[in-house]
Amino acid sequence: MHKLFLCLRYLRKRRIAFFGIAAVALCVGMLIVITSLFHGFIDSLNKYWQRSWGQIELLPQYPLHRFDELAEHIERFEQVSRATYVTNTGALLYLGPGDVRGVELQGIDLRRAADDQEFRRGLLLEKDQNVPPSFALSAEAVEAYQSWHKKKFKRRAPEDKLPVGAIVGIGILAQPDEITDQYNREVLIEQVRNRTTPLIITTGKSSRPSAERAATVKKIQAICWPVDVIETGIYQTDTTNVYLPFNYLRDLIGTDGPDGKECLGRILIFLKPNVVPAEIKDKLEEHWRQFARSSLHWPESRIENARMLVSLEMPNLRLLTNEVNKQLSIMQLIIGLICLVAVLLIFVILLMIVMQKQKDIGILRAIGSARISVAGLFLAYGAAIGCAGSGLGLLLGIWATRNINLIESVLTKLLGFKIWKSGVYLFSQIPNEVAWSSIVWILIVGVLTAILGALLPAIRAARLEPVQALRYE
Amino acid sequence: MYRLLLIWRYFIKKRVALIAVVGVMLLVMMVIVVLSVMSGLVEDARRRNHGWAGDLILTRASLVGFPFYDEFIEQLRKNEMVLEATPVIKTFALIDSDKSGEIFGVRLDEFCRVTNVDKSFGFASITDPPSFVIPAQYYRAAQAQPLTPEQRRRGYIAGRYSEGHPLSRSLGQHFEPLPITIFGLNSKGALTGSQFGELQSFYFINEMNTGLLDADYAILVDFAELQKLGWMDERENSPGRTSEIRIKLKEGVDAEQARAQIVNLWGQFIEQKQKPELLADVTLQPWQLFRRDFIAPMEKEKDLMVIVFCMIGVVAVFIVFAIFYMIVAEKIKDLGILKSLGSSGWSLAQIFLGYGALVGIIGAVVGTVLGVTIVANSNKIEDWLFKHFKFQLWNPEIYAIEKIPDTVDINQVLIIVAVAVLASIAGAAIPARRAARLSVVDALRVE
Numbered sequence: 001m002h003k004l005f006l007c008l009r010y011l012r013k014r015r016i017a018f019f020g021i022a023a024v025a026l027c028v029g030m031l032i033v034i035t036s037l038f039h040g041f042i043d044s045l046n047k048y049w050q051r052s053w054g055q056i057e058l059l060p061q062y063p064l065h066r067f068d069e070l071a072e073h074i075e076r077f078e079q080v081s082r083a084t085y086v087t088n089t090g091a092l093l094y095l096g097p098g099d100v101r102g103v104e105l106q107g108i109d110l111r112r113a114a115d116d117q118e119f120r121r122g123l124l125l126e127k128d129q130n131v132p133p134s135f136a137l138s139a140e141a142v143e144a145y146q147s148w149h150k151k152k153f154k155r156r157a158p159e160d161k162l163p164v165g166a167i168v169g170i171g172i173l174a175q176p177d178e179i180t181d182q183y184n185r186e187v188l189i190e191q192v193r194n195r196t197t198p199l200i201i202t203t204g205k206s207s208r209p210s211a212e213r214a215a216t217v218k219k220i221q222a223i224c225w226p227v228d229v230i231e232t233g234i235y236q237t238d239t240t241n242v243y244l245p246f247n248y249l250r251d252l253i254g255t256d257g258p259d260g261k262e263c264l265g266r267i268l269i270f271l272k273p274n275v276v277p278a279e280i281k282d283k284l285e286e287h288w289r290q291f292a293r294s295s296l297h298w299p300e301s302r303i304e305n306a307r308m309l310v311s312l313e314m315p316n317l318r319l320l321t322n323e324v325n326k327q328l329s330i331m332q333l334i335i336g337l338i339c340l341v342a343v344l345l346i347f348v349i350l351l352m353i354v355m356q357k358q359k360d361i362g363i364l365r366a367i368g369s370a371r372i373s374v375a376g377l378f379l380a381y382g383a384a385i386g387c388a389g390s391g392l393g394l395l396l397g398i399w400a401t402r403n404i405n406l407i408e409s410v411l412t413k414l415l416g417f418k419i420w421k422s423g424v425y426l427f428s429q430i431p432n433e434v435a436w437s438s439i440v441w442i443l444i445v446g447v448l449t450a451i452l453g454a455l456l457p458a459i460r461a462a463r464l465e466p467v468q469a470l471r472y473e
Numbered sequence: 474m475y476r477l478l479l480i481w482r483y484f485i486k487k488r489v490a491l492i493a494v495v496g497v498m499l500l501v502m503m504v505i506v507v508l509s510v511m512s513g514l515v516e517d518a519r520r521r522n523h524g525w526a527g528d529l530i531l532t533r534a535s536l537v538g539f540p541f542y543d544e545f546i547e548q549l550r551k552n553e554m555v556l557e558a559t560p561v562i563k564t565f566a567l568i569d570s571d572k573s574g575e576i577f578g579v580r581l582d583e584f585c586r587v588t589n590v591d592k593s594f595g596f597a598s599i600t601d602p603p604s605f606v607i608p609a610q611y612y613r614a615a616q617a618q619p620l621t622p623e624q625r626r627r628g629y630i631a632g633r634y635s636e637g638h639p640l641s642r643s644l645g646q647h648f649e650p651l652p653i654t655i656f657g658l659n660s661k662g663a664l665t666g667s668q669f670g671e672l673q674s675f676y677f678i679n680e681m682n683t684g685l686l687d688a689d690y691a692i693l694v695d696f697a698e699l700q701k702l703g704w705m706d707e708r709e710n711s712p713g714r715t716s717e718i719r720i721k722l723k724e725g726v727d728a729e730q731a732r733a734q735i736v737n738l739w740g741q742f743i744e745q746k747q748k749p750e751l752l753a754d755v756t757l758q759p760w761q762l763f764r765r766d767f768i769a770p771m772e773k774e775k776d777l778m779v780i781v782f783c784m785i786g787v788v789a790v791f792i793v794f795a796i797f798y799m800i801v802a803e804k805i806k807d808l809g810i811l812k813s814l815g816s817s818g819w820s821l822a823q824i825f826l827g828y829g830a831l832v833g834i835i836g837a838v839v840g841t842v843l844g845v846t847i848v849a850n851s852n853k854i855e856d857w858l859f860k861h862f863k864f865q866l867w868n869p870e871i872y873a874i875e876k877i878p879d880t881v882d883i884n885q886v887l888i889i890v891a892v893a894v895l896a897s898i899a900g901a902a903i904p905a906r907r908a909a910r911l912s913v914v915d916a917l918r919v920e
Contacts, residue, residue, distance in 0.1 A: 019794075026788070090573035097661060097663060099536065104573070202656065203570070203571065217654070217672060253571075334503065334507065338785050341496050341789065345791055348795045348799070352798065415776075
């Protein structure tokens with residue numbers, strides 16, 4: 001009982017112990033923040049990957065006309081929550097005088113794509129409305145296009161030759177602010193609403209090479225009108241993607257097939273919660289083959305060619321994740337070294353207390369305390385410092401991780417430059433999820449640090465002879 | 474004199490002070506290792522960017538570009554500060570039928586003199602001086618017919634990761650011609666030509682591996698060919714245009730001075746010309762500004778590291794503080810005696826401040842030696858780790874530099890050492906103050 005009592009007393013009376021607590025808290029806090037940051041980055045990467053490729057991606061590897069039927073067929077599979085389809089191609093985009101970009105055209109089924117809440121929230125103009133987003137041009141846009149057409153060709157365009165609506169990545173239309181890395185959304189919305197010229201797209205179509213002839217490329221041009229702007233917070237997507245209606249892009253770049261134009265595309269498959277992709281992949285593949293045989297009448301060899309991939313197992317993602325993990329372990333190593341310094345600090349503090357309390361220890365020993373219980377006293381004291389420090393560090397780490405975007409914006413103001421730029425780190429928001437899975441071992445490290453620091457002073461206290469301690473000089 | 478004696482005695486006798494030395498040493502070592510590697514990376518990035526951009530760049534944000542470049546380049550070449558100047562066209566291209574990327578039009582021999590791109594070529598240049606012309610026997614196209622003289626001018630150099638890079642890397646083999654489409658823009662920036670974009674086939678002659686993300690994703694072709702394709706060449710009542718002029722200064726020329734002079738020269742040049750609107754918003758940028766977006770993030774990361782380590786430095790201060798506090802407490806009788814013999818409070822404080830400085834200096838020196846040794850042998854350590862634990866610390870693909878930077882900046886080391894010593898003295902300050910304020914009666918009283 002007296003051990004606990006003394007422990008608490010020392011902790012209360014010896015203010016110097018707070019330095020030890022502060023050091024442990026600092027180490028634990030930093031470990032939590034850094035680990036959370038890296039895990040959060042990998043998480044965001046996985047989420048981004050799954051949004052771009054689905055949890056399972058189906059590549060028929062052969063041009064197809066009715067992607068919607070295929071998606072519906074896949075959705076009939078029990079464990080699938082939804083499926084959507086995409087076709088994409090690179091293109092040149094003419095935005096205005098002297099402004100040309102290389103972009104990625106994404107043909108999407110907007111109704112299905114809007115099921116993705118992230119996509120829906122990213123739309124600047126149609127964000128708050130309850131009606132589903134659409135590619136249709138507003139009356140004002142049609143009027144603006146007609147007056148442009150009239151100016152250029154001296155006549156109005158026929159009603160069936162109106163430009164197609166496009167949803168344009170925010171980074172294509174604007175540059176983020178140099179310091180804050182934020183887009184000026186109000187100005188952009190105004191610009192899109194008051195636009196007077198269309199966007200001109202050029203892409204290409206290559207013929208299949210044959211024995212006599214090498215592949216030739218044919219240019220294709222399309223005129224589109226921006227109906228909305230999308231900000232996903234992912235640099236790559238925001239600066240290169242232009243979304244068009246799937247059927248439009250299919251007809252634009254596709255080749256002639258029995259049912260109409262056909263194009264290559266991908267089916268993105270999203271599963272119901274708690275379904276492990278790898279486990280159902282084989283069954284899903286059989287489900288797709290059924291469709292290919294019965295509805296598409298594909299020969300076996302062509303069906304064999306199609307591929308179904310679990311997106312989180314793609315080698316590119318693995319490579320990237322490994323690299324991030326390696327950097328995390330290097331950072332942890334550095335912080336581990338700092339922990340070593342904290343061990344030294346606690347060692348010194350406890351040594352000091354042992355020396356100051358020589359008389360007390362002498363008395364304790366004189367009235368019959370065992371050596372082991374004297375040592376235990378100081379070890380408990382070290383553990384108390386460790387616990388208090390870890391607890392404080394835990395709070396500190398969680399707070400800092402949760403508010404990391406706030407902290408970063410304050411730092412941006414103080415330093416005058418933005419530390420986290422989406423152009424460098426892929427995402428515009430810093431991941432702020434606490435890595436709960438790693439917290440236990442971080443806390444253990446914190447407490448062990450303190451106990452390790454207390455070890456030598458405790459041994460020294462235990463070895464103290466009462467005679468020497470109580471002798472008057 | 475007794476002060477020095479006491480400092481030395483305390484240092485020798487009090488083993489606990491060694492802990493402070495170890496603490497300071499560890500921190501100094503860590504900071505030197507981390508900062509050296511970071512500075513090495515930043516320095517390497519700067520060197521690569523400088524090598525790719527040249528010294529000064531005359532550029533216009535709009536892809537329309539600006540005219541009269543050849544006349545101005547003539548003037549530049551006459552200037553005694555300028556080694557070489559060359560026009561560069563930069564635009565976006567549709568590569569093959571379904572990929573997009575950046576494309577540069579350069580006069581290769583001049584461009585190699587302005588930049589050091591030739592050092593990053595994957596194959597030795599077939600021609601000397603380097604050019605995009607394909608030698609008659611060199612290219613075995615799939616079709617039996619040989620390339621025409623026009624086609625032979627259309628070689629291209631592909632960045633390591635660009636869409637135009639053929640997967641198999643052996644030269645002289647049969648490669649498919651690469652169709653490249655770019656928009657034709659007139660001098661007002663409107664679409665011209667077919668308005669569909671202009672298409673031309675180019676042939677792979679070399680690859681480049683600059684270690685710069687944007688350049689390694691780009692394609693280089695001949696200046697005149699790209700100019701013609703993009704409708705930027707001389708046509709009736711519209712002079713030929715370029716996007717940039719890159720300038721290399723002679724060795725040892727002061728860049729600031731040269732910049733001022735060229736800005737002047739450009740001002741005079743615009744005045745002589747009849748169409749100032751064509752030359753408006755053309756700016757002269759030093760390479761640091763031109764490549765800012767690629768250099769700044771690394772510099773920021775380094776700054777951030779410095780801030781983190783400053784926080785850790787505070788821990789070192791604590792250690793010294795705690796140890797000295799302890800020593801003062803222990804030596805309270807000695808101090809009382811000194812004071813009763815007539816030592817002033819300040820001279821007692823000096824003992825501990827000096828002691829702190831000694832701990833700092835020894836810790837910092839040992840830490841520096843260790844840190845410098847680790848940095849200098851970092852590549853050997855990495856090899857060893859890889860050999861014994863299969864742990865590859867340094868992935869050259871990721872860092873775009875084969876070796877871990879292993880040079881140490883002396884100025885940085887001096888600053889680190891100074892900070893470490895000051896931190897130790899700061900940690901000793903409060904115990905020193907306590908020693909100075911000691912009252913003799915309290916110190917010498919026997920309970």
